[in-house]
Amino acid sequence: MKTLYNISEFDSTIETIVTIGVFDGVHIGHREIIRNLVQSAKQKGLKSVLLTFFPHPRMVLQKDTDLKLINTIEEKIELLSKTDLDYLIVHPFDKEFSKLDAHEFSRDILVAKLNTKHLTIGYDHRFGKNREGSFQELIKHGYMYDFEVSEIPAQDINEISVSSTKIRNAILNGDIETANEYLTYDFYFEGTVVKGNQLGAKIGFPTANISIKEDYKIIAKEGVYAVLVSLKSKKYLGMMNIGHRPTVGGTNKTIEVHILDFKKDIYGSYLKIEIVKFIREQVKFENIDLLKDQLYKDKQLVESFNADYL
Numbered sequence: 001m002k003t004l005y006n007i008s009e010f011d012s013t014i015e016t017i018v019t020i021g022v023f024d025g026v027h028i029g030h031r032e033i034i035r036n037l038v039q040s041a042k043q044k045g046l047k048s049v050l051l052t053f054f055p056h057p058r059m060v061l062q063k064d065t066d067l068k069l070i071n072t073i074e075e076k077i078e079l080l081s082k083t084d085l086d087y088l089i090v091h092p093f094d095k096e097f098s099k100l101d102a103h104e105f106s107r108d109i110l111v112a113k114l115n116t117k118h119l120t121i122g123y124d125h126r127f128g129k130n131r132e133g134s135f136q137e138l139i140k141h142g143y144m145y146d147f148e149v150s151e152i153p154a155q156d157i158n159e160i161s162v163s164s165t166k167i168r169n170a171i172l173n174g175d176i177e178t179a180n181e182y183l184t185y186d187f188y189f190e191g192t193v194v195k196g197n198q199l200g201a202k203i204g205f206p207t208a209n210i211s212i213k214e215d216y217k218i219i220a221k222e223g224v225y226a227v228l229v230s231l232k233s234k235k236y237l238g239m240m241n242i243g244h245r246p247t248v249g250g251t252n253k254t255i256e257v258h259i260l261d262f263k264k265d266i267y268g269s270y271l272k273i274e275i276v277k278f279i280r281e282q283v284k285f286e287n288i289d290l291l292k293d294q295l296y297k298d299k300q301l302v303e304s305f306n307a308d309y310l
Helices: 028-044 057-061 073-080 102-111 135-145 164-172 176-183 288-303
Strands: 002-004 016-020 047-054 087-092 116-122 148-152 188-194 208-211 223-231 234-243 254-259 270-280
Touching (some): 016 028, 028 047, 028 116, 028 148, 047 073, 102 135, 116 135, 135 148, 164 176, 176 270, 208 270, 223 254, 223 288, 254 270, 270 288
Parallel strands (some): 002 087, 047 087, 116 148
Antiparallel strands (some): 188 208, 188 270, 208 254, 223 234, 223 270, 234 254
C-alpha cells in the first residue's frame, strides 16, 4: 500500500476504484468495504484507493466538539497498511475543502484527480458541502461522468449494526470485549513512560505512567484492566489503572500500567498498550493495606489470563 498525504500527489492517469470515509477504528464493517473494494479492483483491472481525511471533519466544522477517536492517524495508517489496498490518501480536511458541493466533489476530486471508474461506499454515506450528497446523487454524477457506484450494506454481528460510534461508546463504558469483537483486534493506544509519584513502587506494584500525545485519542472509562504491553517488539502481560487514584487523594486522571514480572527502568520508553479485559471499577479504599490486598487479587486474576493472551 502506498500512502499519500494530499489528493494532488496522486497520478491521475491511473484508473481507480475508490472508497471514501473516516474509517475510524478500521472495524469489521470497514474491512468488509475494503475487501469488496480490493476484490472489485482485481476483477476490473483497476487500482484500489481509500480516500480519508485528517483532521476529522467534525473537529474542523464543530470547534467545540468533544469527539474522541478510536485511532490516531498513525494507528489508522498502520491498520490499513495490513490490508491489500493499493493506495491510501490521507487528505487534509479544512474549511476550504468543506465548501466543495456534491457536484464539485464528484467532478473535481473523483473524476479529475482520482480518475475514478468505480466508487464503492458504505451504508448511508453522505458527502460534499453540508453532507448534502446522497447515494442517489452519486449515481446521477456517475451517469454524467462515466463512473459506476455501488453501496455496501451495514455489516452486522448478531443482528447489531457495527459503527465507530457504537465502538466508542463500548470503550467509554468499559465494554472492551464488545469493542474488540467489533474491531477484530484489541483496542490499543501508544504513549511515553513519564515519571509519576512512584507510590506504586513503594507498595510493591511499580507502574509505568503513560502520557498520550494526541488529545483526540479516546480513553477507556476509569477502572482496572488486563492489558498487553509491547516494548521493543516484546510483549508482556500487565494490569492498568485509569483514574484519579482516590485512595491516595489523587486529583489528576492518570494511566498507570504495572507490567507483571518486569523490573527494568523504562522511563522515556514508548509503549503500545492493548486492552484485553475490564477487571473492576475504580474503588476508594480506606487505607493503603486494603489497596495492596486488592492489587494482589487483581494480579492473580490477570496472571490467570497468561495462557490466553501470551
